[in-house]
Amino acid sequence: MNIMETVLVLGVIAIGTYVARAVPILMLAGRVLPVPVQLALRNVGPAVLSALIVVSISTSSFSPGIQVAEVVALVVAGIVARWRRNLIWATGAGLVALWIGLWLF
Amino acid sequence: MDRRAFREGFPLFVPAIPFGLVIGVAAMTSQMPAAGGWLTSVVIFGGASQLATVTLAGTASIWAVMLAALVINSRHLMYSAALSSTFSRQPRWFAVLGPFVLIDQVFALMATKTHLEPTEFRRYYITVGLFFYLTWILVVSVGMMLGPVIPVSWRLDVAPALMFTGLVVLAIDRSPALVAAIVGGSVAYLGINLPERLGIVAGAVAGVAAGGVAEMIAMRRGER
Known part of the structure; x- marks a missing residue:
């Protein structure tokens, strides 16, 4: 990605993010978003992040496709996140599982 | 302050x-x-x-x-x-x-x-x-x-995916969120060969839509 593309990407995301954070405050003045919009926005996080997980693992530069060790790491990270409710533990446990998985498989 | x-x-x-x-x-x-x-x-x-x-x-x-x-x-x-x-x-x-x-x-x-x-x-x-x-x-x-x-x-290149996994798990507190995550990930996987990684966008849109539909169904059933 060159400098011009970087500037464009950062500019558009920064402005778009500010708009999402500011427009209701500046325009709604106490009114509420339509119910369908509220319902759709509720689950943006899980939907987008799970898509990102799948694509980033599948297209890793280290190997084509998804490695067994990577799947094990994701499962362990998910279990630990649910158990400890803590991202530090989840990421750390996932990395350890990945290293063990890479050694085993 | x-x-x-x-x-x-x-x-x-x-x-x-x-x-x-x-x-x-x-x-x-x-x-x-x-x-x-x-x-x-x-x-x-x-x-x-x-x-x-x-x-x-x-x-x-x-x-x-x-x-x-x-x-x-x-x-x-x-x-x-x-x-x-x-x-x-x-x-x-x-x-x-x-x-x-x-x-x-x-x-x-x-x-x-x-x-x-x-x-x-x-x-x-x-x-x-x-x-x-x-x-x-x-x-x-x-x-x-x-x-x-x-x-x-x-292999810290995997760390973002692990962190995203933690975030997704922490965000899944109700069934519509689970539906959004499953549909988002599945559609992204099906679209893995799309050019320019458009599978992410396809997965995100499908997941958000599925989550919205699941919210409406849950609302009708009286789930919070």
């Missing part, structure tokens, strides 16, 4: 530290110039969207990168809408500048402070907002310094 804001904001910032470090490390392995990776903290200031931006940069089309980040940050519309009546009692300059730092943690704190007097609310908001903003930039910068000294064999 509001001391209580520091005291209540700090515990919320601590869990974000490793996230910031991972973003810093990812920025150094990104195909985006390092300065651009660092600037994501300054101009975007949103962990998941920053991580998506530096991870996808150079491997997806710039349109896919922008769309993915903006879809992630679209949830801030809800935060902003929820605080709009409180902000209607604030001066215009604050209503314009304040939303820049309206991230998850700031919203979580401010949603419980809407009963405060306007001046008190503003002081608390500015304190937590600036605290999160400045410390976030610092943590990402530290991550960028650590990035080049960490061996490639440690």
Whole structure:
């Protein structure tokens, strides 16, 4: 990605993010978003992040496709996140599982 | 500055530290110039969207990168809408500048402070907002310094996916969220061979739509 593309990407995301954070405050003045919009926005996080997980693992530069060790790491990270409710533990446990998985498989 | 804001904001910032470090490390392995990776903290200031931006940069089309980040940050519309009546009692300059730092943690704190007097609310908001903003930039910068000294064999390229997994699991508190995650991930997988990593966008759109439908069904069934 060159400098011009970087500037464009950062500019558009920064402005778009500010708009999402500011427009209701500046325009709604106490009114509420339509119910369908509220319902759709509720689950943006899980939907987008799970898509990102799948694509980033599948297209890793280290190997084509998804490695067994990577799947094990994701499962362990998910279990630990649910158990400890803590991202530090989840990421750390996932990395350890990945290293063990890479050694085993 | 509001001391209580520091005291209540700090515990919320601590869990974000490793996230910031991972973003810093990812920025150094990104195909985006390092300065651009660092600037994501300054101009975007949103962990998941920053991580998506530096991870996808150079491997997806710039349109896919922008769309993915903006879809992630679209949830801030809800935060902003929820605080709009409180902000209607604030001066215009604050209503314009304040939303820049309206991230998850700031919203979580401010949603419980809407009963405060306007001046008190503003002081608390500015304190937590600036605290999160400045410390976030610092943590990402530290991550960028650590990035080049960490061996490639440690496979820290997987760390963002692991962190995203943790975030998804923590966000799944009801069945519609689970539906959104499953559909989002499945459609992204089916679209893995789409050009410019458009599978992410396809998965995101399908997941959000499926989550919305599941919300309506849950609402009709009386689930909270």
